[in-house]
Amino acid sequence: MSLEIGSEFHWDPAVLLSAEQGGPPGWLPAQRSLFATGCGALSELLRLLAPAGRLHVPSYFCMGVAEALSERIPITWYRHLPDGRGPRWETLRVADGDVVLAQNLFGRENGGSWGAWIRAHPGIPVIEDHSHDPFSDWAQNSEAAYAIASLRKTLPLPDGGLLWSPQGLSLPRPSGPESSGSHLKLAAMLIKAAWLEGRPIDKEHFRALQQQGEHDLRGSSGPACAFTRAALPLLDVAGLREASARNARELAGLLFTRTQGLKIVGDGPFRLQLECASMEARDALQAHLAGNRIYAPVHWRQDRNRLWSGDHEAAELADRMLTLPADHRCGPGDLSRMAEVVRFFAPALAA
Numbered sequence: 001m002s003l004e005i006g007s008e009f010h011w012d013p014a015v016l017l018s019a020e021q022g023g024p025p026g027w028l029p030a031q032r033s034l035f036a037t038g039c040g041a042l043s044e045l046l047r048l049l050a051p052a053g054r055l056h057v058p059s060y061f062c063m064g065v066a067e068a069l070s071e072r073i074p075i076t077w078y079r080h081l082p083d084g085r086g087p088r089w090e091t092l093r094v095a096d097g098d099v100v101l102a103q104n105l106f107g108r109e110n111g112g113s114w115g116a117w118i119r120a121h122p123g124i125p126v127i128e129d130h131s132h133d134p135f136s137d138w139a140q141n142s143e144a145a146y147a148i149a150s151l152r153k154t155l156p157l158p159d160g161g162l163l164w165s166p167q168g169l170s171l172p173r174p175s176g177p178e179s180s181g182s183h184l185k186l187a188a189m190l191i192k193a194a195w196l197e198g199r200p201i202d203k204e205h206f207r208a209l210q211q212q213g214e215h216d217l218r219g220s221s222g223p224a225c226a227f228t229r230a231a232l233p234l235l236d237v238a239g240l241r242e243a244s245a246r247n248a249r250e251l252a253g254l255l256f257t258r259t260q261g262l263k264i265v266g267d268g269p270f271r272l273q274l275e276c277a278s279m280e281a282r283d284a285l286q287a288h289l290a291g292n293r294i295y296a297p298v299h300w301r302q303d304r305n306r307l308w309s310g311d312h313e314a315a316e317l318a319d320r321m322l323t324l325p326a327d328h329r330c331g332p333g334d335l336s337r338m339a340e341v342v343r344f345f346a347p348a349l350a351a
Helices: 038-049 063-070 112-120 180-196 203-217 226-234 237-255 279-291 312-320 332-350
Strands: 032-035 055-058 075-078 099-103 126-129 146-150 161-164 262-267 272-276 321-324
Touching (some): 038 099, 038 146, 112 126, 180 203, 272 279, 279 321, 279 332
Parallel strands (some): 055 099
Antiparallel strands (some): 032 161
């Protein structure tokens, strides 16, 4: 059983392809640009496109990325909620010169409706965000002008913003040097691996490296670091995805009908989302999990006093959502412990 569940990835050579699996990975686009971050890739793409209009952003989205992009182009919002219903097309009102940012929210969508929309609006470039599942059928068979994925969200890499064009269009290239943040994060991954093996290491040492690295890396439009560029083609992404999807399904089964005050939103290929009754209940559950060394992130808070979507339903859902980290690192004991901790606290959520 793991010392902790979730949190930042450590480096484990077991994630690499075996000798029997050798050969070029089928999922990696032949024509691509590899940036340090997905946000940096998006920013450089918008610099290249220099659109005259607005960027349409889904209302359930990372506000930090939206804020960074708003410095490049005026943004507006269309409704897309984590309810399985996909985009509300009547709220996506485009004009000439606009660009649309689409997303495979939590990796649970198939992209068919976006393909139809793209064909119906050939003059509007669509940029698809596949960060929650860079390896889906949708990502590999996209019809969009451009597609991006922030790889460090799903893969054990210190950085990586993959940009490609399913339509074969020209791509921007990274600018400037590698980010020092990438190197700090890689150091944290290596030291954490030793900590997990029982070496006498203070956890706060690699946590400080990771946090400073993430701060320095944020929004970088430089190239991915040498480690990411070398390791990416060698990763067993199919195995990682399969293990993570299996874990999410198994955890959903362990929790299904056994909790009160919680709703399982769906099991994506890498994580499991829960909807709590209120923000207070969500925050209490997150703190309870952290107290048991289970680190469950929030996707994504919307601060009404700063840039936010203006979609009250999206913001209220963001207040109540919590993601359980059922990724490839979890074994059966980890899944059982996570379910037990959630079930133990569930009566308090329903009170």
